[in-house]
Amino acid sequence: MPEGDNVWQAATRMHAALAGKRLAQTDFRVPSFATLDLAGWTILDVVSRGKHLLHRLSPPEDADPSAGSAPLSIHSHLKMEGSWQVYGAGERWRKPAHTARVVLRTEDGTSAVGFSLGVLEVIPTAEEQTVVGHLGPDLLGADWNPALAEANLRAQPDRPIGLALLDQRNLAGIGNIYRNEVCFLARVHPATPVSEVRDLTGLVAMAQRLLEVNRNRGSRNTTGGFGPRGNSWVYGRAGQPCRRCHTRIQHGVLGEGGVSERDIYFCPRCQPPPQH
Known part of the structure; x- marks a missing residue:
């Protein structure tokens, strides 16, 4: 399940492998861009914005200005099952070929392959704000602003914090x-409603700290210990003892009006449910 740290890692990995290189071949396996050929374009950088990825490209030097060759960005979102992987020349893919949605191959044979991407589109770089401008401050980005994040949360005081x-x-x-x-x-x-969270400032700081410490880890761990199977406090641990108080971890779902319900895990003693 990709989260902000996974997307940051993917962007960092691809930037190191692709930035400054010219594309020899592109293969977009989605109907809207199936005929698009970006061979000759140069990958300037690869960046993450929350859970979104942006590959920024510049046109060939000999491109015809009348053809409207402004810089482009390949915008993708991993959703629940997507991933980007980098391969050396001749290296075998580690995922089924039929799940590939785009292949970017550089002149030195390096390939970046996007598998099972939830969103894939190509847009003018100047219009990136149309796809990421709605996002709040990025916990792993240069724009991180804890005060703004907290203010955004407080703007809907009755909404469950989850x-x-x-x-x-x-x-x-x-x-x-x-x-x-x-x-x-x-x-x-x-x-719990946002307005009833006693230390929202601390909660926001903790969220950023968790992503920060995990962005360079190969395997996510939010506990800092408990051995190879102790990588989470409550997530995925329904029925197991709380690592703090040994009460059984409970599982439920949380959504808004039955829409977009997602799994929640909690300790009923450490995290008593709201009383209303």
């Missing part, structure tokens, strides 16, 4: 795993 944290318009990068782990560490039940 839903507000997943709303990328408030702060960008938190997915369901971090949502559950942050709520546990803050001793807050996910259904």
